[in-house]
Amino acid sequence: MIISCSSFDISFLLALTIILVITLFILKQKLSKTAVSNLPPGPRKLPIIGNIHQMAGDQPHRRLTDLARKHGSDVMSLQLGELSHIVISTPEAAKLVMKTHDVAFASRPYLLAADVLYYGCKDIAFAPYGDHWRQMRKLCTLELLSARRVESFRRIREEEVSNLVASLTAAAVASLTRFAAAGKPVDLTRMVSTVTSAITSRAAFGAAFGKAQELTDAFMMVVENISDVLAGFTISDLYPSLKFLPSLTGFKAKLEKMHKASDFVLDQIIDEHKSRRKGGDGGKEDLVDVLLNLQEKQNLGVPITMEVVKAITLEIFLAGIETSTTTIEWTMSEMMNDSRVLQKAQQEVRQIFGGDSKNHFDETGLHRLKYLDMVIDESLRLHPPVPLLAPRENRDQEVGFGSYEVPINTNVIVNAWAINRDSRYWTDAERFFPERFIECTTDYKGNYFQFIPFGAGRRMCPGVSFGLAIVKLILANLLFHFDWTLPDGQKSVNMTESFGVTLRRQHALHLIPVSHGGVP
Numbered sequence: 284m285i286i287s288c289s290s291f292d293i294s295f296l297l298a299l300t301i302i303l304v305i306t307l308f309i310l311k312q313k314l315s316k317t318a319v320s321n322l323p324p325g326p327r328k329l330p331i332i333g334n335i336h337q338m339a340g341d342q343p344h345r346r347l348t349d350l351a352r353k354h355g356s357d358v359m360s361l362q363l364g365e366l367s368h369i370v371i372s373t374p375e376a377a378k379l380v381m382k383t384h385d386v387a388f389a390s391r392p393y394l395l396a397a398d399v400l401y402y403g404c405k406d407i408a409f410a411p412y413g414d415h416w417r418q419m420r421k422l423c424t425l426e427l428l429s430a431r432r433v434e435s436f437r438r439i440r441e442e443e444v445s446n447l448v449a450s451l452t453a454a455a456v457a458s459l460t461r462f463a464a465a466g467k468p469v470d471l472t473r474m475v476s477t478v479t480s481a482i483t484s485r486a487a488f489g490a491a492f493g494k495a496q497e498l499t500d501a502f503m504m505v506v507e508n509i510s511d512v513l514a515g516f517t518i519s520d521l522y523p524s525l526k527f528l529p530s531l532t533g534f535k536a537k538l539e540k541m542h543k544a545s546d547f548v549l550d551q552i553i554d555e556h557k558s559r560r561k562g563g564d565g566g567k568e569d570l571v572d573v574l575l576n577l578q579e580k581q582n583l584g585v586p587i588t589m590e591v592v593k594a595i596t597l598e599i600f601l602a603g604i605e606t607s608t609t610t611i612e613w614t615m616s617e618m619m620n621d622s623r624v625l626q627k628a629q630q631e632v633r634q635i636f637g638g639d640s641k642n643h644f645d646e647t648g649l650h651r652l653k654y655l656d657m658v659i660d661e662s663l664r665l666h667p668p669v670p671l672l673a674p675r676e677n678r679d680q681e682v683g684f685g686s687y688e689v690p691i692n693t694n695v696i697v698n699a700w701a702i703n704r705d706s707r708y709w710t711d712a713e714r715f716f717p718e719r720f721i722e723c724t725t726d727y728k729g730n731y732f733q734f735i736p737f738g739a740g741r742r743m744c745p746g747v748s749f750g751l752a753i754v755k756l757i758l759a760n761l762l763f764h765f766d767w768t769l770p771d772g773q774k775s776v777n778m779t780e781s782f783g784v785t786l787r788r789q790h791a792l793h794l795i796p797v798s799h800g801g802v803p
């Protein structure tokens with residue numbers, strides 16, 4: 284659900300240049316047709332590739348921030364292959380895109396991977412603005428990801444998180460017996476990812492046992508690489524007029540293979556649900572059941588076909604896991620580097636839920652953890668999991684943008700990572716300081732454009748409650764049941780980022796859990 288330019292392969296590009304030169308004349312003609320006299324400023328572009336060379340590397344959010352400082356601090360033009368882009372880097376310009384001109388910029392640019400994997404963009408995130416998107420979005424808000432639905436998955440979250448606590452406790456015990464005083468680190472990234480996957484798959488497909496569990500495992504395997512190809516534009520997307528490129532590079536064949544595999548498992552998941560429903564064993568309603576109910580009723584303006592059911596199921600599954608895992612990883616990392624914050628957050632959760640680690644707590648008291656809320660907000664500010672949001676496009680009209688003109692079919696990149704650190708809005712903006720939210724009315728709900736980890740406007744993330752319910756419960760449990768230390772010889776947690784589907788940590792987070800109140 285993000286735009287990534289990290290996959291640009293420079294050597295591949297050079298080889299392609301020979302072919303591209305042949306089309307130079309055609310391209311030039313195309314580009315001159317869209318030329319507008321008062322485009323936003325931007326760096327000089329090279330023939331054919333435009334500014335692609337300036338995006339090479341693995342930190343596009345930082346590159347765009349640097350480029351914007353030099354060439355267009357509010358809004359900057361960028362040419363990537365055949366596609367015109369503008370890059371938004373301040374809250375004021377973000378407000379113009381996501382509020383003033385929200386409708387004009389409400390579409391998404393075409394991405395070949397989304398077209399193939401989501402049955403012709405029949406999902407929500409990549410669907411162009413129009414009737415299908417409107418209906419699916421409404422469905423999401425009212426049915427699939429509503430507060431009532433999120434609450435209905437509470438048992439699943441609590442069960443899976445208590446499994447995580449049990450595994451960590453076992454690791455703490457085992458390491459103490461083997462290493463006496465010093466504990467052994469666990470791969471917290473992997474453990475958290477396992478539990479977010481388990482919660483999301485149970486919510487989406489149901490029971491964590493029997494055939495359903497087998498199918499979930501199979502699905503996990505086939506979708507493993509799907510997120511990566513959806514992460515951003517590829518060379519084929521940047522040169523849409525060169526229709527032969529996806530086949531020539533083998534990208535299309537790769538996508539079709541992935542699609543075939545995921546479609547096969549999705550079909551089985553749906554068949555399993557159908558036969559369970561026929562047999563009268565409704566069980567607890569999961570998201571596939573909700574979609575099938577709606578499909579049977581068919582009383583909606585745009586019909587819900589089986590392809591729509593599969594596209595939405597796949598999307599929710601992919602959207603739920605990476606974003607929540609990334610948020611938890613960064614929040615723990617920041618707290619490990621600031622023991623004051625870690626202790627304060629631990630004190631709060633232990634005071635509210637009772638200091639004994641053998642106590643268990645459910646979600647009902649989580650709203651009382653005000654300091655933890657601020658810690659999560661601060662983590663989302665500095666480490667927005669989707670740092671460039673999802674790209675938008677003005678498909679139908681040219682847009683007057685302040686004193687500039689944005690030509691029709693321009694892709695819009697909103698650099699939320701840079702915006703969330705704007706020093707005009709945030710004092711000591713680079714510092715992790717949760718207390719800044721005590722007096723501050725700013726929140727992530729899309730009304731304050733200096734803080735947009737979930738985006739804003741019509742295309743804002745509909746999964747906020749679903750995602751944060753997982754994040755908060757897991758963090759509260761990690762803080763309540765364990766004290767945490769760094770592995771031997773490590774003075775602080777390395778905060779190097781890795782840009783991909785989400786802005787993850789480059790290295791998995793390894794920490795030593797020590798059961799709070801002693802090992803039972």
Ligand code: HEM
Pocket residue numbers: 284407408409420428598599600602603604606607610667668669672673674736737738739741742743744745746747749750751754
């Ligand atoms: C911490 C967790 C999450 C973060 C930080 C996050 C962030 C985002 C962002 C930045 C966008 C793009 C918004 C824009 O273009 O303005 C987005 C879109 C979306 N998210 Fe999330 N997300 C999270 C969790 C979830 C979950 C759990 C789900 C579903 C289960 C979900 C489903 C979606 C969908 C369907 C869209 C596309 C919306 C549209 O295009 O209309 N997200 N998310």
